[in-house]
Amino acid sequence: xxxxxxxxxxxxxxxxxxxxxxxxxxxxxxxxxxxxxxxxxxxxxxxxxxxxxxxxxxxxxxxxxxxxxxxxxxxxxxxxxxxxxxxxxxxxxxxxxxxxxxxxxxxxxxxxxxx
Amino acid sequence: xxxxxxxxxxxxxxxxxxxxxxxxxxxxxxxxxxxxxxxxxxxxxxxxxxxxxxxxxxxxxxxxxxxxxxxxxxxxxxxxxxxxxxxxxxxxxxxxxxxxxxxxxxxxxxxxx
Numbered sequence: 001x002x003x004x005x006x007x008x009x010x011x012x013x014x015x016x017x018x019x020x021x022x023x024x025x026x027x028x029x030x031x032x033x034x035x036x037x038x039x040x041x042x043x044x045x046x047x048x049x050x051x052x053x054x055x056x057x058x059x060x061x062x063x064x065x066x067x068x069x070x071x072x073x074x075x076x077x078x079x080x081x082x083x084x085x086x087x088x089x090x091x092x093x094x095x096x097x098x099x100x101x102x103x104x105x106x107x108x109x110x111x112x113x114x115x
Numbered sequence: 116x117x118x119x120x121x122x123x124x125x126x127x128x129x130x131x132x133x134x135x136x137x138x139x140x141x142x143x144x145x146x147x148x149x150x151x152x153x154x155x156x157x158x159x160x161x162x163x164x165x166x167x168x169x170x171x172x173x174x175x176x177x178x179x180x181x182x183x184x185x186x187x188x189x190x191x192x193x194x195x196x197x198x199x200x201x202x203x204x205x206x207x208x209x210x211x212x213x214x215x216x217x218x219x220x221x222x223x224x225x226x227x228x
Contacts, residue, residue: 006158031214042119042204042218043159056213091158095214100146100166102214104206106159 004107006092012113013082020078021110025094032075033104034067035091036060043091049075050097082114117142117209121219128195129227136190136222138205143183145207149216150179150190153202162203163190195226 005024013019025032030051035043046065047057051072061067064082069075079086093106118141128134138148147166151159165172165181165188172179178191188205202223206216 004158033215035216040220042206042220043216045215045217048213048215050213056215089156093159093216097214100168101164102146102208103161103164104149104208104214104216105161106151108158111156 004092004094004105006090006107006110008110009108010111010113012115015084015114016081018078018080019082019112020076021090021092021112022074022076023092023094023107024074025092026105027073029094029096029105030072031095031097032069033093033095034075034077035093037089037091037109046077079112082112084114087112087114117145117207117217119205119207119217119219121203121205121222123222124220125223125225127225127227130195130197132195132226133191133193134195134224136192136203136205136224138188138190138219140186140188140207140217142209143186144210145183146210146214147208148179148181148188149206150177150188151204151206153204153221155202159204192224195224197226197228200224200226 033048034046037043049069093104095104150162163179176193202221204221206218
């Protein structure tokens with residue numbers, strides 16, 4: 001069990017470029033979540049998958065954002081035509097299917113800077 | 116709509132002090148409550164999970180309590196150390212919302228040697 005892994009750790013991009021982030025969850029976890037965190041704030045939910053199905057998308061996830069989890073294992077989050085307001089830490093988490101004892105485990109995050 | 120609030124936003128204490136961080140939430144329909152630690156520029160590390168039916172959970176120098184009826188949780192840190200300096204976040208997964216977490220804004224703790 002290597003924990004949740006995210007790649008890259010840091011990304012600097014020019015406004016208008018597309019970026020893609022990857023998340024590898026803990027292997028036996030069937031739920032995968034994406035969050036966004038800006039400086040001084042708690043993480044905000046973006047979207048989640050149960051196996052390969054994307055079950056919920058937040059209103060924060062504009063049409064420039066797309067997420068996939070094609071085989072129910074790793075997930076990608078793509079941002080098209082990046083804007084300066086997209087600069088944030090993007091966090092991935094995974095868990096087993098819900099219940100009172102379900103614990104979420106987070107990766108180290110991808111820090112995006114749009115210049 | 117579930118809202119989570121953490122007070123204070125920042126706290127500075129001398130090494131060795133015992134301290135309490137507060138977390139409040141508006142809707143008691145939750146599965147559990149998790150406390151996390153976040154070091155600057157890093158991801159979140161899970162510290163404690165309290166199930167909705169539990170009142171307390173302990174791990175080493177950390178003790179978390181949960182009063183679901185009043186919508187409150189506290190994280191007690193005993194004999195604080197400079198290595199405890201970090202941001203502490205609480206989060207709840209509301210019922211029937213797929214396990215997504217609603218976070219407070221965090222308490223930034225600084226323990227001075």
